[in-house]
Amino acid sequence: MRDELEFLREYDPRAFPPVAVTVDVVALTIRDQALHVLLVERAEPPFAGWRALPGGFVRDEPIDAAAVRELAEETGLRPGADSLDRVHLEQLRSYGDPGRDPRMRVISIAYLAFAPALPDPRAGSDAAAAAWVPTTEARGLAFDHDAILADGLERVRAKLEYTPLATAFVGAEFTMSELRGVYTAVWGDEPHAANFHRKVLSVPGFVVDTGTTTSRGGERGGPKARLYRAGDATTLQPALLRPTRPGGAG
Numbered sequence: 001m002r003d004e005l006e007f008l009r010e011y012d013p014r015a016f017p018p019v020a021v022t023v024d025v026v027a028l029t030i031r032d033q034a035l036h037v038l039l040v041e042r043a044e045p046p047f048a049g050w051r052a053l054p055g056g057f058v059r060d061e062p063i064d065a066a067a068v069r070e071l072a073e074e075t076g077l078r079p080g081a082d083s084l085d086r087v088h089l090e091q092l093r094s095y096g097d098p099g100r101d102p103r104m105r106v107i108s109i110a111y112l113a114f115a116p117a118l119p120d121p122r123a124g125s126d127a128a129a130a131a132w133v134p135t136t137e138a139r140g141l142a143f144d145h146d147a148i149l150a151d152g153l154e155r156v157r158a159k160l161e162y163t164p165l166a167t168a169f170v171g172a173e174f175t176m177s178e179l180r181g182v183y184t185a186v187w188g189d190e191p192h193a194a195n196f197h198r199k200v201l202s203v204p205g206f207v208v209d210t211g212t213t214t215s216r217g218g219e220r221g222g223p224k225a226r227l228y229r230a231g232d233a234t235t236l237q238p239a240l241l242r243p244t245r246p247g248g249a250g
Contacts, residue, residue: 024055026152040127047142167230205233
């Protein structure tokens with residue numbers, strides 16, 4: 001029986017079809033009270049001139065590091081910098097249909113990135129342009145990026161129901177109105193203000209009252225609004241269901 005070193009010396013990777021691995025990033029933020037996604041204009045074939053999610057081939061690096069690098073290239077944020085460290089990044093799923101890329105068999109690992117505010121994007125080395133685009137206008141994308149974006153949006157909408165993810169879209173301190181605005185932008189439906197306020201405060205560990213107020217938009221018409229910060233909850237019990245569902249937050 002051959003030992004491992006002998007096997008590796010004789011192993012020929014060309015005996016199998018070549019496969020490449022890429023990362024694609026669904027980067028979301030809220031601008032002008034609407035949910036936006038970061039899109040780039042591809043500078044080279046395939047799909048030259050088409051809009052696409054930012055992404056690229058994985059280099060000699062961990063896959064998570066590749067996603068961070070691609071996001072940094074398009075936003076101008078530096079990996080390891082405080083501004084990028086505050087971005088919530090999680091893996092969405094993998095995409096590997098044989099015909100998804102005309103060049104060769106390419107398997108993509110998609111990521112979701114959320115942040116309360118990200119700078120105006122700048123095109124990386126492989127893009128002609130980059131821009132924040134309302135998700136309602138993001139369609140007709142290159143490769144299978146329409147499907148990836150749709151999966152990402154559904155993941156975000158669902159996670160807002162049962163996790164405190166909404167606090168990743170606001171600053172360190174926020175008003176109840178600002179938090180409700182996240183749900184409105186992501187769900188596309190505005191929860192009833194009083195019901196939303198009551199339900200948020202009924203979830204243990206969701207938000208913490210800072211004991212301070214701000215004049216940037218008072219709740220229920222008051223001159224000042226209370227400021228909150230994210231609590232230590234990892235799940236919302238009870239969940240905040242979407243208004244379009246029976247028993248939802250609206």
